[in-house]
Amino acid sequence: xxxxxxxxxxxxxxxxxxxxxxxxxxxxxxxxxxxxxxxxxxxxxxxxxxxxxxxxxxxxxxxxxxxxxxxxxxxxxxxxxxxxxxxxxxxxxxxxxxxxxxxxxxxxxxxxxxxxxxxxxxxxxxxxxxxxxxxxxxxxxxxxxxxxxxxxxxxxxxxxxxxxxxxxxxxxxxxxxxxxxxxxxxxxxxxxxxxxxxxxxxxxxxxxxxxxxxxxxxxxxxxxxxxxxx
Numbered sequence: 307x308x309x310x311x312x313x314x315x316x317x318x319x320x321x322x323x324x325x326x327x328x329x330x331x332x333x334x335x336x337x338x339x340x341x342x343x344x345x346x347x348x349x350x351x352x353x354x355x356x357x358x359x360x361x362x363x364x365x366x367x368x369x370x371x372x373x374x375x376x377x378x379x380x381x382x383x384x385x386x387x388x389x390x391x392x393x394x395x396x397x398x399x400x401x402x403x404x405x406x407x408x409x410x411x412x413x414x415x416x417x418x419x420x421x422x423x424x425x426x427x428x429x430x431x432x433x434x435x436x437x438x439x440x441x442x443x444x445x446x447x448x449x450x451x452x453x454x455x456x457x458x459x460x461x462x463x464x465x466x467x468x469x470x471x472x473x474x475x476x477x478x479x480x481x482x483x484x485x486x487x488x489x490x491x492x493x494x495x496x497x498x499x500x501x502x503x504x505x506x507x508x509x510x511x512x513x514x515x516x517x518x519x520x521x522x523x524x525x526x527x528x529x530x531x532x533x534x535x536x
């Protein structure tokens with residue numbers, strides 16, 4: 307029987323007060339998806355979001371991936387995945403028993419909705435307390451950083467994790483537009499933050515069933531770690 311992965315995308319499309327748009331980041335879904343699709347048997351993929359329906363794709367990530375064959379093919383052939391996502395409320399109603407792993411791609415969107423979305427937090431808590439894989443890449447760990455478990459402690463407390471670093475956020479000039487700094491918040495909740503030797507370098511951290519990646523370059527490695535874990 308094929309394993310099953312629940313992918314949760316952001317529903318948030320506005321980049322603070324910049325007048326620019328954001329959403330989820332193309333290569334951070336396309337590369338893990340390519341890893342999944344290339345496995346045998348390939349896992350079943352279900353895509354959800356807080357609001358359901360079309361999940362906003364960060365248009366700048368399309369431009370950034372214009373020479374990336376995997377992302378270009380994914381963009382043109384797999385749009386059904388993100389154009390009709392399942393509302394998280396329905397995931398909670400139907401239950402998580404049929405899934406083996408939970409994965410949050412990044413993009414700046416998760417910083418604005420998934421970081422505080424109660425239904426998303428409940429999905430994460432259920433996956434974790436059921437002993438299932440919980441994973442995220444780049445800004446995707448924003449969906450994990452404020453999650454508390456049934457014992458009242460933060461999910462990330464005492465765990466090793468990574469995410470888009472403060473220096474990378476500074477480099478793209480968006481630190482002042484973020485509701486919080488992701489690396490700083492991960493440290494605040496008691497996690498041991500790890501990062502690559504240099505900005506934009508690949509870094510994947512596996513701590514038991516928790517899998518996190520630092521940036522777009524880490525997306526493929528996160529996909530591979532998820533497959534290995536399930």
